[in-house]
């Protein structure tokens with residue numbers, strides 16, 4: 056049985072978790088924070104999530120876990136069969152991370168501490184997020200999923216990226232629902248799925264533990 060390492064408050068952790076649940080893979084969860092002793096053996100970058108495969112190998116980086124999960128568990132495919140469509144899917148995943156997740160992630164410390172973020176930082180974040188908005192508008196159809204009828208890995212990836220993008224948006228004032236037509240309805244449909252609700256409930260159950268961990272490190 057594969058083991059997913061990390062914590063449920065992490066949006067990155069919830070990406071492979073959602074994919075595993077969608078495919079009906081039986082897996083165990085190992086609650087671990089990135090600074091735990093020995094965690095570098097699972098994830099050299101000391102980032103959550105990581106996965107230990109059935110054969111005892113360790114992998115890390117959420118997008119890599121998505122690829123591994125699809126290859127190791129081909130049931131209920133999450134990438135399109137067509138090679139171009141499959142790579143278009145990956146294109147959106149990469150763009151969502153680079154231009155929506157990572158810039159907004161820079162604002163997490165200010166969101167958690169409720170301290171004002173420097174104007175220069177906000178301007179830098181907004182400049183990158185504008186690219187992200189253009190990318191999603193150019194690629195996604197929202198009919199009803201990002202690339203049409205098939206629910207794909209890109210849907211999972213973007214949904215959890217938006218957790219951090221929304222947190223940052225409260226500081227920058229960028230409202231993605233206003234800027235990306237169809238995003239809000241798509242997100243509501245995703246959130247209504249029982250798997251999304253299970254992931255959200257697990258996240259909520261980890262809230263106290265996560266904030267105690269953050270406090271213990273400051």
Ligand SMILES: N[C@@H](CCC(=O)N[C@@H](CS)C(=O)NCC(=O)O)C(=O)O
Nearest residue numbers: 065066067089102103104116117118
């Ligand atoms: N590029 C990594 C990023 C993962 C990431 O940033 N995870 C956060 C939790 S949401 C983390 O481990 N943070 C710990 C740290 O930066 O020390 C991935 O795709 O898995």
